[in-house]
Amino acid sequence: MKTVLIIEDDPILLAMYRDKFVISDFTVLIAVNGEEGLTKAFQNHPDLILLDLAMPKLDGMTMLKKLRADAWGQIVPVIILTNLNLDGKILAEIITYKPTYSLMKANTTPEDVLAKARDVCAG
Amino acid sequence: MQNTYLRSLFKAGVLFILYFVTARIGLSLNAVSGFATFLSLPTGIALAALVLFGYRFWPAIMLAAFLVNFITGVPLFAALGIGIGNTLEPLVGAYLLKRFVGFQTTLNRLQDVLGLALLAAFLSTLIGAMIGVSSLFFSGIVFSSSYPATWLAWWMRDMLGDLIIAPFLLVWSRRQPSSLPTDKVLEIGIAMVTLILISLIVFGNIVSLGSPLTYLVFPPLIWIALRFREREVATAILVVSIIVVSGTIAGLGPFATENLRQGLLSLQIFLAVLAITTLILAAIVSAERKQIEVFRDEMYENKLESAKDEFISLVSHELRTPMTAIKGLVSMLLHGDYGPVNESCKQPLTNVYTSAERQIHMINDLLNISRLQTGRIRYTLTNFPIGQIIDEITESLQPLARQKKITLTVKNGRGMLVLADTIWVKQILGNLIDNAMKFTNTGSVAISYRVQHDMVHVVIADTGVGINPMDQNKLFGKFQSLSLQSLGKTGGSGLCLYFSQEITHKMGGYISLLKSSPGKGSTFIFALPKADSLYAEKIKAEHEKEVAFAFKQKTA
Numbered sequence: 001m002k003t004v005l006i007i008e009d010d011p012i013l014l015a016m017y018r019d020k021f022v023i024s025d026f027t028v029l030i031a032v033n034g035e036e037g038l039t040k041a042f043q044n045h046p047d048l049i050l051l052d053l054a055m056p057k058l059d060g061m062t063m064l065k066k067l068r069a070d071a072w073g074q075i076v077p078v079i080i081l082t083n084l085n086l087d088g089k090i091l092a093e094i095i096t097y098k099p100t101y102s103l104m105k106a107n108t109t110p111e112d113v114l115a116k117a118r119d120v121c122a123g
Numbered sequence: 124m125q126n127t128y129l130r131s132l133f134k135a136g137v138l139f140i141l142y143f144v145t146a147r148i149g150l151s152l153n154a155v156s157g158f159a160t161f162l163s164l165p166t167g168i169a170l171a172a173l174v175l176f177g178y179r180f181w182p183a184i185m186l187a188a189f190l191v192n193f194i195t196g197v198p199l200f201a202a203l204g205i206g207i208g209n210t211l212e213p214l215v216g217a218y219l220l221k222r223f224v225g226f227q228t229t230l231n232r233l234q235d236v237l238g239l240a241l242l243a244a245f246l247s248t249l250i251g252a253m254i255g256v257s258s259l260f261f262s263g264i265v266f267s268s269s270y271p272a273t274w275l276a277w278w279m280r281d282m283l284g285d286l287i288i289a290p291f292l293l294v295w296s297r298r299q300p301s302s303l304p305t306d307k308v309l310e311i312g313i314a315m316v317t318l319i320l321i322s323l324i325v326f327g328n329i330v331s332l333g334s335p336l337t338y339l340v341f342p343p344l345i346w347i348a349l350r351f352r353e354r355e356v357a358t359a360i361l362v363v364s365i366i367v368v369s370g371t372i373a374g375l376g377p378f379a380t381e382n383l384r385q386g387l388l389s390l391q392i393f394l395a396v397l398a399i400t401t402l403i404l405a406a407i408v409s410a411e412r413k414q415i416e417v418f419r420d421e422m423y424e425n426k427l428e429s430a431k432d433e434f435i436s437l438v439s440h441e442l443r444t445p446m447t448a449i450k451g452l453v454s455m456l457l458h459g460d461y462g463p464v465n466e467s468c469k470q471p472l473t474n475v476y477t478s479a480e481r482q483i484h485m486i487n488d489l490l491n492i493s494r495l496q497t498g499r500i501r502y503t504l505t506n507f508p509i510g511q512i513i514d515e516i517t518e519s520l521q522p523l524a525r526q527k528k529i530t531l532t533v534k535n536g537r538g539m540l541v542l543a544d545t546i547w548v549k550q551i552l553g554n555l556i557d558n559a560m561k562f563t564n565t566g567s568v569a570i571s572y573r574v575q576h577d578m579v580h581v582v583i584a585d586t587g588v589g590i591n592p593m594d595q596n597k598l599f600g601k602f603q604s605l606s607l608q609s610l611g612k613t614g615g616s617g618l619c620l621y622f623s624q625e626i627t628h629k630m631g632g633y634i635s636l637l638k639s640s641p642g643k644g645s646t647f648i649f650a651l652p653k654a655d656s657l658y659a660e661k662i663k664a665e666h667e668k669e670v671a672f673a674f675k676q677k678t679a
Contacts, residue, residue, distance in 0.1 A: 010444055010448070013451070016448060019460065020455060084436060106450070106483045107487075109455075110460075111454060111458060
């Protein structure tokens with residue numbers, strides 16, 4: 001059973017993605033900001049991280065930067081799930097931290113996210 | 124036509140009168156050899172007139188210069204000579220300024236002031252002095268012994284006319300973009316009063332301490348040059364000059380010496396130095412001020428644009444988040460993730476899902492339009508096989524086609540290379556094919572390719588509901604899908620096709636409706652430049668220029 005860490009500050013969206021992954025036989029860890037996400041990532045070494053960008057305490061971009069500075073963090077697959085427009089500066093910065101996928105939450109369904117997650121875990 | 128002619132005639136008349144009257148006043152001062160005065164008003168008037176109105180007004184100058192001398196008693200030949208010299212002088216001055224400096228009458232660039240000082244005041248005035256004094260010499264009015272002094276005084280007074288009178292007329296002839304604020308009006312008032320008082324003290328002998336005091340006029344002049352615009356500066360120079368000249372004529376001030384010629388020359392040199400220094404200083408300050416203003420404007424504009432962008436981005440994020448939850452949760456319900464769904468609930472849930480999708484599309488479209496309007500849509504042009512993108516899109520839409528029981532076919536287009544932005548093309552084509560699927564309930568959606576000249580056409584033909592002829596020409600306008608709803612189908616925000624067309628135009632392509640009839644379907648063409656074609660090279664070069672310009676603006 002694969003472990004996914006979902007880092008999302010919106011409680012409704014967090015519950016939605018958690019439900020989808022629990023139903024689909026994933027072990028789900030959750031965090032509501034980048035700081036908590038980073039701690040849980042280093043403690044549990046999940047197989048995949050779903051990461052929101054706009055979050056309190058520690059935003060997704062900074063969290064990803066810190067994650068990528070770690071030896072294990074460098075290789076863990078990360079799917080960015082955001083409703084921000086990824087263009088210009090944000091996009092350029094994101095690319096430096098090599099996320100596996102970057103998805104616009106509003107343009108996808110939990111089913112689409114699950115499909116990508118399965119792809120990543122299988123690959 | 125008649126009006127223009129009359130206006131020109133009126134201008135020529137005014138120029139003639141002004142030149143004649145000021146020259147007559149000058150001649151009456153009778154300082155050296157009866158013809159040279161301290162400062163030539165008509166020289167400045169003539170130069171300003173030809174610079175402002177054009178060379179064609181020279182006859183007014185020539186006639187006035189000839190008549191004023193002839194009436195004063197100058198023989199016909201000499202008066203003619205002076206007339207020719209005094210006309211050639213501003214003509215050459217105006218030509219040199221236009222030809223070598225690209226002269227601007229605002230005088231707020233260093234090159235304009237230097238041009239005025241060197242080409243007009245210093246150089247062109249040699250002509251007037253040479254022809255004028257020589258004409259008098261050959262007529263026996265000026266003798267060889269007084270020739271050099273007369274020549275020098277003539278040259279200097281014309282030079283001062285160009286340095287003091289011409290700038291004043293030039294800067295005041297232009298409409299000022301904005302009036303001075305109240306505190307500045309007060310400040311210029313104080314500065315001018317100070318300047319006048321100092322000038323009166325120094326050149327009106329109110330306090331007689333000798334020549335070193337002449338330089339007391341510089342601090343208020345520098346104050347005006349540093350703090351005000353060319354109008355105030357030119358006026359200040361003129362005011363000082365009037366006081367200096369009036370004082371000297373009245374036998375007052377440091378220049379009213381027993382040796383009249385020596386005093387006159389010193390006065391003229393002093394005024395020339397004063398005018399050039401102040402004008403140069405004002406031009407340098409003005410250029411600096413302009414640069415700071417441009418920089419400040421750019422900073423403000425950039426800040427405003429960034430704030431606007433940030434606001435739109437934030438609002439879009441906040442609007443998208445609840446829509447994501449609605450769309451996601453309903454999709455999970457429909458998928459049975461929360462248990463079986465009552466059959467009667469499926470359609471209403473599907474409607475909720477579709478509405479959420481529409482709302483998200485609208486938010487995305489509005490954001491794109493806003494970015495398009497602020498010029499913040501970025502795109503990168505590369506060569507890529509268009510067929511690959513279409514294959515990806517159609518592959519993802521096959522389940523929907525099967526569900527709707529329509530066929531979705533693609534003619535093999537591998538190897539068909541276009542020049543465009545892959546991300547935008549994917550989005551635009553995705554929308555076009557998605558629309559075709561949405562409006563087609565029976566039959567097919569077929570995608571094919573063709574090459575026409577330098578363009579690759581992607582042809583999207585469907586057998587759907589078609590578009591009403593009345594709606595067809597409004598198709599690419601903003602908010603047009605409302606009328607398309609008359610077809611009984613769900614429209615988008617009405618911005619999608621508008622935006623797609625705009626961004627396609629930016630990439631050198633276009634979207635057009637080839638044919639459509641209600642009940643029979645529609646055929647759209649999505650055209651993009653063919654990779655490596657001449658047209659594609661042109662589009663690429665234009666885009667590179669735009670990007671370089673944007674970069675330059677950003678980094679300037």
